[in-house]
Structures are given as structure tokens and as C-alpha cells.
Amino acid sequence: MKDTGNPLVVLFNPAPRKGFQAHRRVELPLNLLHTATPLVHAGYRVKVIDQFADPGWEPKLREALSEKPVCFGVSCMTGPQIIRALEACRNLKKLYPDVPTVWGGVHPSILPEQTLESPLVDFVVAGEGEETLRELAGALANGDSPREVAGIGYHENGEYIYTGNRPFVDLDAQPPLAYDLIDIHLYRRKIFGSDHVSFNSSRGCSFRCGFCYDSVVHKRVWRAMQPETVVSRLERVIRDHDIRGFNFTDDNLFIHLSHAYKLMEQIVRKDLRIKIGKLHIRIDSILKMDDDFFRLLARAGVERFTIGVESGSQRVLDLINKNLTVERVLEASRKLIGTSILPHYLFMMGLPTETPEELGQSIRLSEQLLRENPRAAKSFNIYMPYPGTELYRFAIELGLEAPQRLEDWSPLNYRYVPKKSPWIVPGTKKLLAGLDFPLMFMGTNFTYKKTHPIVRGLARLYYPLARYRVEHLNAHFPIETMVVKRLGLFGRQD
Ligand code: B12
Numbered sequence: 001m002k003d004t005g006n007p008l009v010v011l012f013n014p015a016p017r018k019g020f021q022a023h024r025r026v027e028l029p030l031n032l033l034h035t036a037t038p039l040v041h042a043g044y045r046v047k048v049i050d051q052f053a054d055p056g057w058e059p060k061l062r063e064a065l066s067e068k069p070v071c072f073g074v075s076c077m078t079g080p081q082i083i084r085a086l087e088a089c090r091n092l093k094k095l096y097p098d099v100p101t102v103w104g105g106v107h108p109s110i111l112p113e114q115t116l117e118s119p120l121v122d123f124v125v126a127g128e129g130e131e132t133l134r135e136l137a138g139a140l141a142n143g144d145s146p147r148e149v150a151g152i153g154y155h156e157n158g159e160y161i162y163t164g165n166r167p168f169v170d171l172d173a174q175p176p177l178a179y180d181l182i183d184i185h186l187y188r189r190k191i192f193g194s195d196h197v198s199f200n201s202s203r204g205c206s207f208r209c210g211f212c213y214d215s216v217v218h219k220r221v222w223r224a225m226q227p228e229t230v231v232s233r234l235e236r237v238i239r240d241h242d243i244r245g246f247n248f249t250d251d252n253l254f255i256h257l258s259h260a261y262k263l264m265e266q267i268v269r270k271d272l273r274i275k276i277g278k279l280h281i282r283i284d285s286i287l288k289m290d291d292d293f294f295r296l297l298a299r300a301g302v303e304r305f306t307i308g309v310e311s312g313s314q315r316v317l318d319l320i321n322k323n324l325t326v327e328r329v330l331e332a333s334r335k336l337i338g339t340s341i342l343p344h345y346l347f348m349m350g351l352p353t354e355t356p357e358e359l360g361q362s363i364r365l366s367e368q369l370l371r372e373n374p375r376a377a378k379s380f381n382i383y384m385p386y387p388g389t390e391l392y393r394f395a396i397e398l399g400l401e402a403p404q405r406l407e408d409w410s411p412l413n414y415r416y417v418p419k420k421s422p423w424i425v426p427g428t429k430k431l432l433a434g435l436d437f438p439l440m441f442m443g444t445n446f447t448y449k450k451t452h453p454i455v456r457g458l459a460r461l462y463y464p465l466a467r468y469r470v471e472h473l474n475a476h477f478p479i480e481t482m483v484v485k486r487l488g489l490f491g492r493q494d
Helices: 019-023 028-042 055-066 081-095 108-111 114-116 130-142 227-241 257-269 283-288 289-300 316-320 328-338 357-370 390-397 426-439 453-471 481-485
Strands: 008-013 045-050 071-075 101-104 121-123 152-156 159-162 189-191 193-198 246-248 275-281 304-310 342-349 376-383
Touching: 008 028, 008 055, 028 045, 028 071, 028 130, 045 055, 071 081, 071 130, 081 101, 101 108, 101 130, 108 114, 108 121, 114 121, 114 152, 114 159, 121 130, 189 246, 193 227, 193 275, 193 357, 227 257, 257 289, 275 283, 283 328, 304 328, 316 357, 328 342, 328 357, 342 357, 342 426, 357 376, 357 426, 376 426, 376 453, 426 453, 426 481
Parallel strands: 008 045, 008 071, 071 101, 101 121, 193 246, 246 275, 275 304, 304 342, 342 376
Antiparallel strands: 121 152, 152 159, 189 193
């Protein structure tokens, strides 16, 4: 029986990948959970449909839309998600032409006006969605003007209206997440022997890395839940779902080391016995920690740090404003060797003006890090100029044609080099095409380790060629990359 009492809001998470890849390596849709929870508390019925994680999303969406919602909310990053977000809105409009679509998330927050130029987008929520969507849904349900709702963009009589910025939400004042809106089992991932789900305890970062969305979306303002609140939220997940593993999605939990220290102390004091399978940290924060801090992190359950190194070339590090030296990377890495924490070093390749030699320096640095600490892992992703960032503006100077329509942003994908990419030096581009795939096989984290035995066998056979290519920066006739791309196993996935 349908409960038609309270107004309905349907929220949709579009998949960034398609086909069988869509449902791999999924993460909790914290974007929608954080946005949906205040709506639930305000008395709305909310349905969250996750195309990314849920193979059964289609019938669930049909069922959710068997009744007319107040609005249809969509979350979106820059990239292939846009195509599927538009597709979902097109289908919604066929069913209910007058139900407004509301776009939120990083991409519409950065480009609200351009996003609204699509006829399939009625409202854009810029920035945090918690209070904005609740107020907007209220205005829509009551037939009030949305003018008073701060933080939204829309068209009125053909004119673009932006209602002005809204202060950041008080994270401690938010109700605990309404996990019952999703099937949490879809998101459990076993790492370090425990089921893990994503968790977010702070937002923003005060650094100025030229590639990062932070300064435009979070205005370099760091906000965090108090340690007590974090602990009580974690306790709930443990109690209600028997999950004791958490991957933190915080941009930078370590802006104030004292905050991170207190949080870890609380976790230990409350005897949560959790594992933290992923926690992002900068090199400089590692260098500021003493042995006591590392011991505390280990006791609190921290298993792995993800660490943005980005490049092995000092010129490139300076260019991207990383505020880091190669020597300090090595110093921090050596410091971690004596601890139980696994480092996962993240690199970018194809950064604007990066030469083949400089990419070679990154590869050499990654190999040195892995040689010195065999428990470490590394990943290389292809740099993409994301809108609103300093490096995006530089890429424009180098000849990037700014995408003019919402859908033109969809080819931006960190495993795919667009044909027209004037920010990438031609020699480097050739290396990217030939080395992106073999690089995945270097180090302990190589992606196919946990896959089917046949895939593992093929990977083992391929390994010597991958090694040769990486060692000699050899990207000649990358037949293997062409094959895996043709088979849709790697590369462009829109
Ligand atoms: C987890 C994560 C993912 C997950 C997906 C999570 C999911 N379920 O959808 C995975 C691993 C799949 C992923 C993939 C990618 N990601 Co990612 N990801 C993140 C990460 C680390 C955390 C997201 C999160 O949980 N945030 C916490 C929540 C609470 O914040 P939020 O998502 O911003 O949501 C708030 C608002 O945006 C808004 N909101 C969001 N959605 C909606 C919807 C509505 C209707 C409304 C009203 C409001 C609203 O309200 C929310 C609450 O305040 C962020 C960085 C970060 N710390 O945010 C990067 C980030 C979002 N990713 C990014 C990128 C670039 C990608 C990739 C495109 C490429 C890459 N290199 O990883 C790929 C996708 C492409 C592909 N082919 O796979 C960029 C986005 C930049 C941009 N311009 O869009 C970010 C910001 C990282 C960065 N520093 O550059 N990602």
C-alpha cells in the first residue's frame, strides 16, 4: 500500500561508469544521504536511487516515480555522470513534465548558470545541500516563491536568478544520517579484514593546490564535526549495522593536528575497535607527527593513509602550488616505514606543460617510494582540468576550449585523454597513452590482484612487458592498451 500522506522527494545518484564497471568499487552516496536526512526529519518521504551502486536501480526508480514527487534531485560531479544525470531527467520529464529537477553536487555548484542552461535542469543548489534542499522542497510543496531560499540558481521569466551564498552548515547540528534510505549491504567492502563504508567528518581544506575543487566550493574554509559527534555517529553505524570499518572521505582531516589527535583519542577511549581503511593526509602533516601520534593512530585503527604526491618533478610541484618538495616526500615516506600505517601515494600525469622527462621523474619517485617501503602502494591518474580551479584557467591559456554546454563536460575522465588536450605536451601525451595501463601493474596494489584466476594469470603473463615499458618509458605501439580499451575493460567509460 502506498503512503501518500507526506510529500515525496526522489534523489538520484548517476553512475560515473557504465556496464559492468558501474557497480564496481562503489562508495556510500554520502552526497545524497547528507542531503536527504534533514528532509526525512522535516517529514518528507525520501527515496534514494543509486544507479552507481545498485544493479536493481531501474525498477526501484520506476516504483519511486509511480507517484509524483515534489522534486527530482540529482547529484553530479564533472565527467561522465552528467550524461546519465541528463538521461534520468529526460525520462522524468516524459513522465511528469511539471516536476522540477534540482541539480546539486560539485559540478553544478561550480557552474550553476551554465548547468541551468540545459532545458532539463530547473534548479541548481550551489554548495551544501542539507538546509537548501529542505527549504527548496518546502517552497515547492507549498507553492511559494523560491526567491527566499539562499544558495540556489534558477530561471524566472527567462532571467537567471542566484539567491546568494548560504553560510556553511553546522555539522554537529545535523541529525545522524538516515542509512535506512539505502541498502547499506550494497556498500560494504572488505578491506583489512573488516567490512568498510565511507564516512565524512570534515569538509574543506585551507591549502591552494591548483588542481583542486576546494577553493571554489569550500572557499578554503575548513569545518569539522566535534570528535564527540564523530564518535557517536560511528557508534550508531557499529550498533545498527555491525560495520566496524570506515573510509574517511574528508578532504583534509589534519588541518589542525590537535583536532585529529582528539578524535583519535576519543575513538580509543570509547573502545570503538574500528578500522579506518582510508584517510587522506598531506606530507607536511605526516612530518609534523611524533611517535606518540603514530601510536595513537594505530590504536585508533588507522590502517592506511592516501597521500597526494602528484609529481616527482619539483618544477611541476611548484607549478601546481602543492607546497611540497620531493625531499620532504621521501622524508615522510621514511618516517612511515617505522609505523603500521600503509601509505598509498597518489600521482597525476599529464599535468599542464609536464614534459616526458618530468613524468619519468614521477615514475622514478613512485618506484623509489615502493622500493624503500614494500608495503606502500601507488596510483597514477591522468590529470583533467576541472572547472573553477587555478590549473583549469592555465589550461585555457594553453588553448583548452572551455566547454560551452553542460553535456560538453562529460568526456572529462581521469582514464581518458581527449583528442584535443593542448595542456598536455605531445611527447607526454604519447607516454600517457602507452603507460597508463602498464603502470597499474607496478607495486603491491595492482588492481587485478583480487580478481578472477584467469585475469590474474593473464596479468602475470603481461607483467614483464608492463615492467619493461615502465622502466624504459616505452610507449611504442601500445597494443595491449588498445585491446583492453576496445574490450571496454579500461579507459573511456561513458
Ligand atoms: C567518494 C568520492 C568519489 C566516489 C563516488 C561517491 C558517490 N557515491 O557518488 C568515486 C570513487 C566513485 C569517485 C569517483 C570520481 N571522482 Co570523486 N570524490 C569523492 C570524494 C573523495 C568524497 C565525496 C563525498 O563523500 N563527499 C562528502 C559529501 C557530504 O559532500 P558532497 O558529495 O560534495 O555533497 C554535498 C554537496 O555537494 C551537496 N550535494 C551533493 N549532491 C547533491 C544533490 C542534490 C540534489 C543537492 C540538493 C545537493 C547535493 O550536498 C551535499 C551535502 O552538503 C570527493 C572529495 C570530497 N571530499 O568531497 C571526490 C570528488 C567529488 N571527486 C572528484 C572527481 C574528479 C572524481 C572523478 C570524476 C575522477 C577521479 N579522479 O576520481 C571520478 C568519477 C569518474 C569515473 N569515471 O569513475 C572531484 C570532483 C571535481 C568536480 N569538478 O566534479 C572531487 C571533489 C575530488 C577533488 N578534490 O577533485 N569519487
